[in-house]
Amino acid sequence: MDEQREQFTFDFHHERPEIVRGGDELKIKIGDFAGPLDLLLFLIKQERADIFDIPIARITQKYLEYIRTMKKLDIAVAADFLVMAATLIEIKSRLLLPRDPTAEIDEEFDDPRKELVDQLLEYEKYKSAAGMLYERSTIEQAIFTRGVIESDENNAEVDATVFDLLSVFQKIAARHADEVKMEIEREEVSLADMIKTLKRRIFELGEVSMSAFFEEMHSKRELVTAFIAVLEIVRTESIRLMQIKTFADIVIRRVDAPQKV
Amino acid sequence: MSEAAAAKTARSTSELVALVEALIFVADEPVTAKLLGEVLEEERGSVQAAIDKLVREYEGRESGLQIREIAGGWQLTTRTEFHDEVRQFLKTRPSAKLSLPSLETLAVIAYKQPVTVPEILDIRGVQSATSIKTLLDKRLIVAKGRKETVGRPMQYGTSKEFLLQFGLKDLSELPSIEDFEDMAINNDQLEVVGE
Numbered sequence: 001m002d003e004q005r006e007q008f009t010f011d012f013h014h015e016r017p018e019i020v021r022g023g024d025e026l027k028i029k030i031g032d033f034a035g036p037l038d039l040l041l042f043l044i045k046q047e048r049a050d051i052f053d054i055p056i057a058r059i060t061q062k063y064l065e066y067i068r069t070m071k072k073l074d075i076a077v078a079a080d081f082l083v084m085a086a087t088l089i090e091i092k093s094r095l096l097l098p099r100d101p102t103a104e105i106d107e108e109f110d111d112p113r114k115e116l117v118d119q120l121l122e123y124e125k126y127k128s129a130a131g132m133l134y135e136r137s138t139i140e141q142a143i144f145t146r147g148v149i150e151s152d153e154n155n156a157e158v159d160a161t162v163f164d165l166l167s168v169f170q171k172i173a174a175r176h177a178d179e180v181k182m183e184i185e186r187e188e189v190s191l192a193d194m195i196k197t198l199k200r201r202i203f204e205l206g207e208v209s210m211s212a213f214f215e216e217m218h219s220k221r222e223l224v225t226a227f228i229a230v231l232e233i234v235r236t237e238s239i240r241l242m243q244i245k246t247f248a249d250i251v252i253r254r255v256d257a258p259q260k261v
Numbered sequence: 262m263s264e265a266a267a268a269k270t271a272r273s274t275s276e277l278v279a280l281v282e283a284l285i286f287v288a289d290e291p292v293t294a295k296l297l298g299e300v301l302e303e304e305r306g307s308v309q310a311a312i313d314k315l316v317r318e319y320e321g322r323e324s325g326l327q328i329r330e331i332a333g334g335w336q337l338t339t340r341t342e343f344h345d346e347v348r349q350f351l352k353t354r355p356s357a358k359l360s361l362p363s364l365e366t367l368a369v370i371a372y373k374q375p376v377t378v379p380e381i382l383d384i385r386g387v388q389s390a391t392s393i394k395t396l397l398d399k400r401l402i403v404a405k406g407r408k409e410t411v412g413r414p415m416q417y418g419t420s421k422e423f424l425l426q427f428g429l430k431d432l433s434e435l436p437s438i439e440d441f442e443d444m445a446i447n448n449d450q451l452e453v454v455g456e
Contacts (some may be wrong), residue, residue: 125438
């Protein structure tokens with residue numbers, strides 16, 4: 001840490017001074033920028049420059065210093081920050097070009113900075129709006145509603161969606177991925193067999209825990225077959241997938257099965 | 262309709278106010294005056310009058326609770342002043358806030374909806390893919406179909422959850438985006454004056 005901070009001392013002998021500010025403060029500020037426009041606004045404010053008359057050379061230099069520092073601190077510089085650097089350099093070079101002396105003297109000549117200024121002004125509005133949203137959410141977190149009342153609706157099993165199924169499947173598939181390293185060739189279970197097994201189990205027991213059923217599978221292939229069997233059986237039979245609450249186990253149940261009390 | 266009429270004559274104003282209070286209390290979500298009217302078989306106008314009376318009653322007696330309008334409905338909540346004690350009692354902490362980039366992205370979506378990813382990029386000047394994913398995961402924004410333009414990009418807008426989490430009656434309650442422009446410029450001027 002200290003070693004890093006050493007690097008950012010001002011070196012006048014160096015062709016380009018790298019950084020002016022102290023290590024810690026700088027690092028925090030870099031983390032806070034929401035994007036290149038945010039950084040640019042900060043630099044303009046810091047340099048006490050007029051947004052309608054940006055000293056492009058000075059601001060470009062500061063901007064590049066920051067990007068170099070970010071690189072030194074091993075912060076991945078997003079491509080968007082580099083795009084802005086290129087834009088700044090382009091504007092700077094266009095400002096350096098002599099204007100066509102034969103051209104009519106126009107009060108409102110085409111300022112190369114105009115587009116950037118418009119973009120900055122537009123962005124600043126949304127930045128302020130984001131601040132407003134932050135305040136609102138803070139206030140809202142200080143307000144509480146009553147606790148949950150038991151009712152048929154919030155007590156009944158939440159109908160599981162395909163995505164819930166998929167997440168159970170993925171969880172178990174992930175667990176199996178590490179487990180089955182030395183797989184011995186075994187007889188493949190066909191989809192028809194799998195459906196038969198599952199059906200028999202459901203009709204015997206009334207309901208089957210989905211994760212328990214998946215856990216019984218020995219290979220990824222079997223797991224996939226089991227998953228398809230569940231989908232198939234729900235589609236064709238009088239069977240429902242129930243989830244007592246979000247993230248709870250999904251249960252495969254016969255619609256006409258007596259409810260457990 | 263005759264039943265409704267009978268019910269209406271049978272109920273006194275104070276009874277209706279009490280009923281509205283009870284239903285707002287048990288509702289899981291903000292409940293609309295329309296729904297209350299349907300359930301109680303009352304005119305929308307008299308339900309609204311009952312709600313207004315209720316709001317005034319809670320305010321009048323400096324209750325620890327308030328009836329507030331949010332996301333198009335009415336809700337019974339604690340007052341902000343008591344958040345410390347309530348939180349202590351519930352043993353909860355404020356949940357994690359959205360990051361700066363996510364808040365900015367949300368602001369752009371709230372004001373520009375329906376808006377596409379490239380349009381958000383134009384305003385923010387930075388890719389917003391991660392923020393959009395966060396906002397979708399938190400159900401603050403929803404996909405609003407594709408825009409009929411090159412590449413048919415997906416459009417996004419804010420959700421009801423957004424209104425709830427940011428305490429808004431509806432989107433029109435958001436201050437106009439142009440107000441922020443004035444604010445930003447005024448701030449700049451203030452800074453200059455201060456120097």
